[in-house]
Amino acid sequence: MKSISIHWFRQDLRLSDNPALSDAAENGKILPIYILDDVNSGEHKIGAASRWWLHHSLCELNKSLLGKLVVFSGDPMELLPQLANELSANLVTWNRAYEPWRIKRDTKVKASLEREGITVRSFNGSVLWEPWEVRKNDGTPYRVFTPFYRRGCLSAEPPRRPNKITDSLDLYEAKNLKNGYDSIAKLGLLSKNNWINGLENTWKVGETAAKKQLLNFLDNGLNGYKDGRNFPAKCNVSRLSPHLHWGEISPNLVWHAVKDRLSSSLVGDDDCDHFLSELGWREFSVSLLYTFPELPRKNLQPRFDNFSWKTNEVLLKAWKSGQTGYPIVDAGMRELRKTGYMHNRLRMIVGSFLVKNLRLHWHHGESWFWDCLVDADLASNSSGWQWIAGCGADAAPYFRIFNPIKQGEKFDPSGSYIRRYVPEISRLPNTYLCSPWLAPEKVLKESDVNLGVNYPKPVVDVKVSRDEALAAFSALREQK
DNA sequence: CCTGGAGTTGTCCTA
DNA sequence: TTAGGACAACTCCAG
Numbered sequence: 001m002k003s004i005s006i007h008w009f010r011q012d013l014r015l016s017d018n019p020a021l022s023d024a025a026e027n028g029k030i031l032p033i034y035i036l037d038d039v040n041s042g043e044h045k046i047g048a049a050s051r052w053w054l055h056h057s058l059c060e061l062n063k064s065l066l067g068k069l070v071v072f073s074g075d076p077m078e079l080l081p082q083l084a085n086e087l088s089a090n091l092v093t094w095n096r097a098y099e100p101w102r103i104k105r106d107t108k109v110k111a112s113l114e115r116e117g118i119t120v121r122s123f124n125g126s127v128l129w130e131p132w133e134v135r136k137n138d139g140t141p142y143r144v145f146t147p148f149y150r151r152g153c154l155s156a157e158p159p160r161r162p163n164k165i166t167d168s169l170d171l172y173e174a175k176n177l178k179n180g181y182d183s184i185a186k187l188g189l190l191s192k193n194n195w196i197n198g199l200e201n202t203w204k205v206g207e208t209a210a211k212k213q214l215l216n217f218l219d220n221g222l223n224g225y226k227d228g229r230n231f232p233a234k235c236n237v238s239r240l241s242p243h244l245h246w247g248e249i250s251p252n253l254v255w256h257a258v259k260d261r262l263s264s265s266l267v268g269d270d271d272c273d274h275f276l277s278e279l280g281w282r283e284f285s286v287s288l289l290y291t292f293p294e295l296p297r298k299n300l301q302p303r304f305d306n307f308s309w310k311t312n313e314v315l316l317k318a319w320k321s322g323q324t325g326y327p328i329v330d331a332g333m334r335e336l337r338k339t340g341y342m343h344n345r346l347r348m349i350v351g352s353f354l355v356k357n358l359r360l361h362w363h364h365g366e367s368w369f370w371d372c373l374v375d376a377d378l379a380s381n382s383s384g385w386q387w388i389a390g391c392g393a394d395a396a397p398y399f400r401i402f403n404p405i406k407q408g409e410k411f412d413p414s415g416s417y418i419r420r421y422v423p424e425i426s427r428l429p430n431t432y433l434c435s436p437w438l439a440p441e442k443v444l445k446e447s448d449v450n451l452g453v454n455y456p457k458p459v460v461d462v463k464v465s466r467d468e469a470l471a472a473f474s475a476l477r478e479q480k
Numbered sequence: 481c482c483t484g485g486a487g488t489t490g491t492c493c494t495a
Numbered sequence: 496t497t498a499g500g501a502c503a504a505c506t507c508c509a510g
Contacts, residue, residue: 399502400490
């Protein structure tokens with residue numbers, strides 16, 4: 001009788017270039033499982049939009065596995081040893097995860113399996129460089145991106161080439177275990193939220209879709225990426241973030257696909273290098289979270305603990321619902337709510353607005369994004385918010401405050417992004433599209449805009465709030 | 481050991 | 496109209 005191994009799928013919902021799955025395949029029969037773990041995740045329980053994604057991704061994975069994926073909900077600490085004993089499995093494999101709570105959990109799971117005499121092997125399936133390997137010469141972690149990436153990553157061993165897809169998986173038929181679509185549905189990942197339709201109309205989920213999106217990006221987005229990535233109405237960004245987060249595609253596959261284009265000289269070197277460095281930012285975030293497990297909650301720069309944040313439910317609600325009266329901000333926030341995604345340029349604009357103009361704590365932004373993003377990732381989300389708030393590693397300088405009017409005019413010059421998400425002002429001419437309150441009464445009337453009625457007046461004065469923020473940030477310096 | 485230069489993403493004022 | 500400097504402090508690294 002062939003030996004049986006369990007492959008525990010987590011953030012590696014794919015068959016190709018999956019090191020842990022390949023390892024299990026060499027051992028014999030495989031029982032592929034997924035465990036929804038809301039027990040150990042604590043305050044980082046998967047958010048609503050991400051649950052939607054996860055549901056569909058599991059369905060796709062199950063299809064690829066011919067309906068033989070077995071899913072559970074509960075504590076892997078209890079489930080895995082039990083299951084392994086029941087099947088007399090001799091091996092459990094998984095690809096490593098890097099969030100602090102997962103590391104803690106996996107360490108315990110591994111120990112308890114090994115106590116039962118079961119072999120556990122874990123692999124790198126999610127990052128290009130292991131976070132503990134990227135270190136300065138003195139052994140300490142980097143706190144600045146450029147040396148981290150150039151010296152720490154680029155001058156190290158290059159990322160491995162993706163493995164070929166394992167052609168035949170010998171899947172274990174677990175007759176007494178429930179599998180298939182019904183059991184995925186029973187995880188209850190889908191909520192009745194009204195934005196689910198928007199998600200369905202925006203995304204194709206799963207490994208096949210991820211590969212297709214990569215090709216689409218290579219053919220249509222990569223050329224001109226360096227500049228085009230700043231314009232939300234253009235199609236230069238990859239939109240791979242949710243696929244990468246859930247491991248529907250490996251970063252190695254993406255990395256080498258872009259590298260190959262680079263050597264084919266079909267696209268500009270600058271464009272390729274710039275995109276690769278964005279993958280570098282993903283690595284930097286993972287590394288930061290690995291090194292500073294408190295990153296999601298604690299300011300990396302402790303002097304920010306005394307910052308004079310405001311408390312204002314009305315302003316927070318206006319921000320969340322895309323009703324600030326600043327069209328570019330509202331467009332971004334509505335894109336998020338509608339599609340579970342926000343263009344990178346907009347993440348900076350709305351982040352700067354929340355933290356600097358409204359002066360509300362970055363935690364509010366972080367947790368709203370966590371719930372709304374299909375690509376919500378603990379490392380990227382918390383390091384991103386700390387960056388924009390100025391309290392993180394290699395953070396934005398305090399005086400870098402985005403002006404929502406200028407940013408709109410500069411990066412959405414045709415106004416098509418704003419018009420798509422803020423239709424009630426779509427008839428305003430470009431001159432006033434980013435600042436409707438400056439439009440003459442006559443123009444407003446002709447455009448069917450009634451400020452304060454069908455579109456809000458600005459919730460704060462951008463000039464006044466900027467000055468106040470600068471003062472607040474200066475106070476922080478003096479006090480130190 | 482010291483020293484100097486450089487560092488994702490901006491804005492405003494002045495000349 | 497446009498270009499340049501100010502707006503900090505700190506981290507990293509090469510020389």
